[in-house]
Amino acid sequence: MLVKKGFVVSSPTDEGEIAGKPSKNADKEKQKKQDVSPIQETKENEVSKKEDTIVSYTLKVKSNMTTTEITQILAKEKIIDDAAGFEAYMNEHDFSKNVQIGVFVVTNNMTYRQLAHTLTH
Numbered sequence: 001m002l003v004k005k006g007f008v009v010s011s012p013t014d015e016g017e018i019a020g021k022p023s024k025n026a027d028k029e030k031q032k033k034q035d036v037s038p039i040q041e042t043k044e045n046e047v048s049k050k051e052d053t054i055v056s057y058t059l060k061v062k063s064n065m066t067t068t069e070i071t072q073i074l075a076k077e078k079i080i081d082d083a084a085g086f087e088a089y090m091n092e093h094d095f096s097k098n099v100q101i102g103v104f105v106v107t108n109n110m111t112y113r114q115l116a117h118t119l120t121h
Contacts, residue, residue, distance in 0.1 A: 007016070039121050041115045050087075053108075054107055054108060054109055055077070055078045055079060055107060055108040056105060056106070057074070057078075057079050057105070057106055057107070058079040058103060058104070058105050059073060059074070059077075059079075059103070059104045059105075059106055059119075060097060060103050061100065061101050061102055061103075061104065061119065062101065063101055065099070065101075067087050067090050067091065067096040067099065068083075068087060070089040070119070071083040071084075071086045072101065074086065074106065075114070078108055079106050079107065079108050079110075079115070080108070080112075080115070085112075086112055086115070089112045090112075090116055090118065093116065095116040095119070098120040099119050099120055100119065100120060102121070104119060106118060106120050
């Protein structure tokens with residue numbers, strides 16, 4: 001996560017600066033950074049911004065709603081990327097049989113497991 005945000009992550013054993021001494025690969029690393037085009041950098045920043053945006057949705061599960069209907073709503077509201085994948089997860093792990101009627105607040109950063117537990121408890 002830190003690397004995606006532009007931070008340099010190193011450990012004491014990395015071949016980095018030790019007591020102010022530049023590493024042997026410092027010039028190569030500097031060249032790699034210079035080789036990144038402004039367009040590439042902009043695309044990377046856009047992807048990072050999209051990943052950081054949290055979408056919240058209040059899902060109302062009504063009587064007789066199917067897992068298919070629920071997953072389609074979640075996909076439409078950008079909570080999940082793959083309705084079929086989440087539906088398969090719900091079925092394979094027997095969550096589909098236990099979906100509860102009610103109002104649930106879900107977000108796009110929840111895992112399939114977290115979503116399934118939210119909908120069944």
